Amino acid sequence: MKKNLGLVHSCANRFRGRFIEYDDLFSAGCVGLLKAIDGFDENRGIMFSTYAVPAILGEMKRLFRDGGALKVSRSLKDLSMKTIRERERYMKEFSREPTLSELAEILEVSMETVVEALNVSIPPMSLTLQDEDGESQLDVPIDVIDDRIADTISLNEVINTLDSQDKQLILLRYYQNKTQSETAAVLGMTQVQVSRREKKLLQKLRIKLSG
Template structure:
């Protein structure tokens, strides 16, 4: 008798393939949702690899889920791969991008957080902190301020910001990096 592998795994793959076909060939959005839900354990597993005490796991799962959604939308079953193998690099890419973005923003955010925590004891210190942040934002162009606000105050993804302001995701990433560097320089000078 030949070994046929895990029966449950094969059934899951067939179910996923049928749902993906329903989504890609017939536009069935509920099938897309079910595929995403079925593959969330993969996202959680990969997100846990990137988790650090300073990084909320929920944020990582959210970033990984964006990668999963991109993988589901971009997957074509005629390439002979299963969704899991196709999705892992996309999910990991989103997780890395998220960690990179958070690291570049962390120095400004940490400075603001430390100053706000100390300022909680004194309204004057809180006002001073707000003025420092405003001054740091003032060194930015209106477009840079808008992009920074969408990313860090409204928590939009770079891809959403890119669609909103008419840039590519790579351009948004560059604008954010340059803006944070300008703000950091301003804060250090103050």
């Protein structure tokens, strides 16, 4: 399990700043990881990370559905109400929205604290259809990022299996947006060699990612 904890950290980092402690996110992710380990079948022909990430994210999202994201300290709630009052007062007096820096100066707090206080005042959004009683569940807005996270983590995992020169070639071409000629100069290769090697590497990565 220890070697897969990086998956949990990668997923938990996506939810930073959403009013749930990182340790709580990590703990929930570990539960999802254990479930993934129990249910994974390597004979299915998919990478473990591709299978595990949705399970890890599912446990983290459960914290939000269970109300974890609404557990805000009393001091932050009070500051949120004060921020709203000052914002409304400013708008009446100057006929425009105050900037974050102006609110921060009025409240004598940092701009980051103002942002946090304003986020508390944003109402939850219903992400589910109405049930048979005509009521909707209230969930905290969460981006639909499961597939993107799974793809990114799986890709990074596969790239890390390459030797150092091949890994550098991919990083230069697709992460630093270098041309083939610029990449060739860095790696001490010709542009033709880079082109040929790049095609082989992309084919190799596609095969690994497809299982």
